Amino acid sequence: xxxxxxxxxxxxxxxxxxxxxxxxxxxxxxxxxxxxxxxxxxxxxxxxxxxxxxxxxxxxxxxxxxxxxxxxxxxxxxxxxxxxxxxxxxxxxxxxxxxxxxxxxxxxxxxxxxxxxxxxxxxxxxxxxxxxxxxxxxxxxxxxxxxxxxxxxxxxxxxxxxxxxxxxxxxxxxxxxxxxxxxxxxxxxxxxxxxxxxxxxxxxxxxxxxxxxxxxxxxxxxxxxxxxxxxxxxxxxxxxxxxxxxxxxxxxxxxxxxxxxxxxxxxxxxxxxxxxxxxxxxxxxxxxxxxxxxxxxxxxxxxxx
Numbered sequence: 559x560x561x562x563x564x565x566x567x568x569x570x571x572x573x574x575x576x577x578x579x580x581x582x583x584x585x586x587x588x589x590x591x592x593x594x595x596x597x598x599x600x601x602x603x604x605x606x607x608x609x610x611x612x613x614x615x616x617x618x619x620x621x622x623x624x625x626x627x628x629x630x631x632x633x634x635x636x637x638x639x640x641x642x643x644x645x646x647x648x649x650x651x652x653x654x655x656x657x658x659x660x661x662x663x664x665x666x667x668x669x670x671x672x673x674x675x676x677x678x679x680x681x682x683x684x685x686x687x688x689x690x691x692x693x694x695x696x697x698x699x700x701x702x703x704x705x706x707x708x709x710x711x712x713x714x715x716x717x718x719x720x721x722x723x724x725x726x727x728x729x730x731x732x733x734x735x736x737x738x739x740x741x742x743x744x745x746x747x748x749x750x751x752x753x754x755x756x757x758x759x760x761x762x763x764x765x766x767x768x769x770x771x772x773x774x775x776x777x778x779x780x781x782x783x784x785x786x787x788x789x790x791x792x793x794x795x796x797x798x799x800x801x802x803x804x805x806x807x808x809x810x811x812x813x814x815x816x817x818x819x820x821x822x823x824x825x826x827x828x829x830x831x832x833x834x835x836x837x838x839x840x841x842x843x844x845x846x847x848x849x850x851x852x853x854x855x856x857x858x859x860x861x862x863x
Contacts, residue, residue: 612751615698620744622702626709627736634713635728646810649714652707653806657847658854659704660799665851704799711806712739750791754784801836804843814842 637644716735720728760777763770808814822835 611694613748615694616744616748616751618698619701619705620740622698623705623709623740623744626702626706627713627740630706630710630713631729631732631736634710634717634732635725638717645714649711649806650810652710653803653810653843654846654850656704656707656799656803657807657843658850659700659847660796660803661844661847661851663796663799708802709736709739711802750787753787754781757781757784797840800840800843800847802843804839804841804846805836807846808839808842818842 634645637648713732713736716732717728720731723731757777757780760773761781763773763777765773808818818835818838821838822831825831825834
């Protein structure tokens, strides 16, 4: 009897793991687009950091991302169980925040010029080091804030795919997706930001044979590619803020969502339909971000008066 009970338990565990594996695969497919945006945004956040500080910054953001998941997974389960109506409004607030961050970044980059910080000479003998540390901390905080919104969307999408499953399976799938997402995204970010160091190592190969020649050519090619890749990721990261944030907002406003779907469907082409829908979502995100920035600036002026 004990042996039969043990076999039954093992069979139940195998069935649960199989179900969790299938649901995790489905959730991973549905969240793949957001994961790509998360990768582009986080790689772009590290852009401009000193070379010797790139991996520490990535590690700091990864730890913040794990803390985000520790907060978001139980919160999502609790909201889904007790306040299911609150999921969409909270997601829309997160989408608006992404659009606002994107517009604010472009505003400060193209329009506003911040005044140089005034440092107290008594506090440090190396002001440039303090400026670098402050800039680094701001990048880390900004990346963790953005990760929180993107992680929330991924977890809510995942929760939607396992809504009919048992509570234990929901917990296992959400935990698995959260861990896979964090390790995968920040592992790739670390590889991308150290790509130029790998290219430099290959370019300095001293072997005079054909293998050494191939390594040097590959190294120089990587050194040329790395800056272009980082610039591309910077552009994609900013665009992702509007595309993801705009899509969240339009999905929460049924009339806008149906209009975008109807407009895109009139193109009668699969890839053109998807492209048009993404562009319209992104345009809505830009307008929402501009409106949020203007309201905030107006509120600050009124508060100062």
